[in-house]
Amino acid sequence: MSLYPFKLYCQRVDASRNMARYYMVSIETTLFGEVAVVRFWGRIGRRGGEKSEVFSTERDAASHFLELVRRKRQKGYIPVGNCGNAREA
Template sequence: MARYYSLAIEQTLFGEAVVVRYWGRIGKRGGEKRDVFRTERDAAVHFLTLARTKRVRGYIPIKYGQI
């Protein structure tokens, strides 16, 4: 099954850091979740934890625009 999982750290208009996740099967409508944090450091820790978990499950990191 061809699937994708995307992670990003963004900033809100109020200066909060947000970890944004997109996932699904290629060619189908997927899901989205946003986790808001007070500091960018907290968001980065959460981001790295999620990335580590996905790598253990077999996802392979690629650079943006590589596909």
């Protein structure tokens, strides 16, 4: 079981530029017990790209996850919902 079961779904919408994009990134465990950062992206309502990167440790995967999120936030992507992540009380 992963120590960092995180998922993040973001959108970037700009009607003046006809832009409606999504980006989803998560940390998951593979069938072989490895840790992977999985990404999906594209235009909202369409099938887009997909990429999976395997890391030797969960810490490396979490660092990569946070770096990807930081870059997307700088580009204007805004988180939508909580994607099933646990909420703090």
